[in-house]
Amino acid sequence: MRSVKAFAPATVANVSCGFDILGFAIDAMGDVVEISLRDEPGLQVVSIEGDEGRLPYEVEKNTCAVAIQAMLDEMDKQVGMDIYLKKGLPLGSGMGSSAASAVAALVAANHLLGEPFEKKSLLPFAIAAEKAACGAGHADNVAPSLLGGFVLIRDYHPLDVIKLHVPDGLHCTLLHPHFELKTSDSRSVLRDNVSLKHSTIQSGNVAGLIAGLFQEDFDLIGRSLRDVIAEPYRATLIPGFYEVKEAVKAAGALGMGISGSGPTLFALSKGAEVSESIIKAAQQVYDSIGLGVDAYHSAINIRGAYILEEK
Template sequence: MKSVKAFAPATVANVSCGFDILGFAIDAMGDYVEITRKEKSGLCVVSIEDDGGKLPWEVEKNTCAVAIQAMLDDYGQQIGMDIALRKGLPLGSGMGSSAASAVAALIAANRLLGDPYERKNLLPFAIAAEKAACGAGHADNVAPSLLGGFVLVRDYHPLDVIKLHVPDGLYCTLLHPHYELKTADSRSVLRDSIPLKHSTIQSGNVAGFIAGLYQEDFELISRSMRDVIAEPYRAVLLPGFYEIREALKTAGALGMGISGSGPTLFALSQGSEKSEAIAKAAKEIYESIGLGVDVYFSSINTIGAYVLEEKE
């Protein structure tokens, strides 16, 4: 191939009780990367669209380039590639924006090389890009964007990632309010230690949530969507959080949580028919506190990133 274009979906990380270990991919939106092979060795970022001029073009800072370079270092050949990125995700939104860019780049570059890597084996390269982007190499966004569906990051040493079952009819509504919340601020409010009681509650909720996925027990999923480790501290940074959560439950949501580090919120529901009521309830709360909000509806993306186009 001379060039390959790929798409990688947005993701929701943490999923309430699964702080830093659970994530899932959504169908509604994502990033697009086209990789073109060139004669001269080395990587070059040739275009970035729809980022508002905020993303770095330097190959040592751009997540697409960092991910591809990590792959090429492992591959053992420094092949020349031009990188063109089109953002479909807002920056700093809590929807896995940097992860989607890195994953789309890896899927395209891997296909350009003839797919020498199995999909799961691309994950360490995507984690390297996440570390370059935010200083921490977490996998709870890149893993679901790459693999699709719900993903559990069981351990990092060695890396152990498990793709989980997705119940039929599980649906997601994303609420992206019109304000910025920096990841560093969301991290800064967290505690370095947690009480044993909270650890026990959180463990039970993670286990219950995963059991609910496999049993397709939506009531169990709903009961398990409780976070006692991060959400209580982060909620103070999110205007109207508790009012929105109560309104969405009344509107038919199984539960609501913070997507990643925010400010986007997510709600799960059984079927898409409740999405309109969930969106209406959220918009009313945001309007009452003087904030706009973008709403996205999505089924769960079960396949992850994929190639869109190949050119000889």
């Protein structure tokens, strides 16, 4: 039977000042989903690799299956599909793990069906899967994973997703410390209200970040990577946060923040060369507090999810 394999990249949501509205995709990591057609209708998750047995096979819970089912429901179509998921990024790390699975599944399934949807139109199905996986239908991981680059979610009602310019040479370092931080905990420390002053500061920085991307002004990007709304509360849940931040900035990072709801931290830099120094500086801090860390670095992924193979 015909089958299609697709890749969807890991993503960094929020990007400091862009709380709940910004995200970008990275080249270095992502999920691969293979979908093959089957005669009898219905979805089936056949295999999951790289998740240490933690992800569900039930089609009502598996993010790949939920996403594809949402697409099939929209088409009012019954199709039989076998789903093979290969995790390429750690679960619960704040790098958009569920988003990458859902997006790779959608891109593969859409291709298999002859591309009834243009890429951007797959977004609502990926959001439905996020809602099933995380309880909240956020788009700040699925949109960049699908479309690539830096993506702004200006609004949800109706969905208004804007792909932004990314300067050549903008590079990302990811630091994934070895401890678990539940999204629900990371969410629960946030306040329901913010001061008008902080709201204005946040607006100024997100405006600065967008301008910095378009103007290819790396210094401005760095100055704008400041979050006064979520970071002050979430940082308290992340050991060594401020020490790591200071160290990586001293090592040449433009700025550093929490990737999604953490615990992974992201740092942006001009060029790839400085990443080694950033990683070294961060590792020293983590060593000093006795915490292990996985470090990666990567160019920004510009193309988003794509087809790897078709049989």
